[in-house]
Amino acid sequence: MASEKTDKSRLRRDLLRTRAALPEGDVPVNGHALARHALQLPELTGAHTVAAYVSVGREPSTREVLEGLRERGVRVLLPVLLPDDDLDWAAYEGRDHLVPAGRGLLEPDGPRLGPEAVLAADAVLLPGLAVDRRGLRLGRGGGSYDRVLERLTRAGSRAALVVLLYDGEVLAQVPAEPHDRAVHAVVTPSGTTRFPAL
Numbered sequence: 428m429a430s431e432k433t434d435k436s437r438l439r440r441d442l443l444r445t446r447a448a449l450p451e452g453d454v455p456v457n458g459h460a461l462a463r464h465a466l467q468l469p470e471l472t473g474a475h476t477v478a479a480y481v482s483v484g485r486e487p488s489t490r491e492v493l494e495g496l497r498e499r500g501v502r503v504l505l506p507v508l509l510p511d512d513d514l515d516w517a518a519y520e521g522r523d524h525l526v527p528a529g530r531g532l533l534e535p536d537g538p539r540l541g542p543e544a545v546l547a548a549d550a551v552l553l554p555g556l557a558v559d560r561r562g563l564r565l566g567r568g569g570g571s572y573d574r575v576l577e578r579l580t581r582a583g584s585r586a587a588l589v590v591l592l593y594d595g596e597v598l599a600q601v602p603a604e605p606h607d608r609a610v611h612a613v614v615t616p617s618g619t620t621r622f623p624a625l
Contacts, residue, residue, distance in 0.1 A: 458488025562609035562622025
């Protein structure tokens with residue numbers, strides 16, 4: 428267990444270093460390609476509610492995905508980080524309704540819907556640093572999305588779990604711990620890869 432945590436920390440550092448070295452202009456270009464593929468996913472084209480997130484810094488851009496879903500009339504839920512690192516949710520009402528939050532994040536300025544609001548989602552777009560060939564996601568290590576995934580599992584949710592990444596972040600294997608849960612698909616600027624969720 429300690430070895431997996433050490434391996435995860437080392438891999439996170441390497442992946443974040445690679446992202447930090449990306450030219451700033453590459454982020455919107457990759458984001459456009461990523462949005463084109465993501466918005467064609469059947470899990471999103473047929474969704475009434477999608478839980479997503481607002482990308483920041485050198486993360487793969489979610490801006491066009493959020494706008495594309497909203498334009499289709501999809502209800503988009505965005506996370507609001509709570510003091511204990513759990514996630515509350517609020518509806519996305521457009522870019523003009525995003526406000527700065529702690530840790531450099533942006534969050535919706537509308538009413539908070541509670542941590543259980545994610546259970547209404549037909550699909551959940553997850554941030555991450557990598558996904559491996561089994562569909563196991565490597566997050567940033569804060570545990571916020573582990574709680575979301577646990578909440579979905581406990582409720583018996585059938586929401587599609589999709590990670591948005593850069594092409595080089597789909598790896599042969601990421602270190603795994605017993606609580607890690609596989610996702611259904613990863614979308615990169617080059618396309619979509621599906622996994623049989625474990």
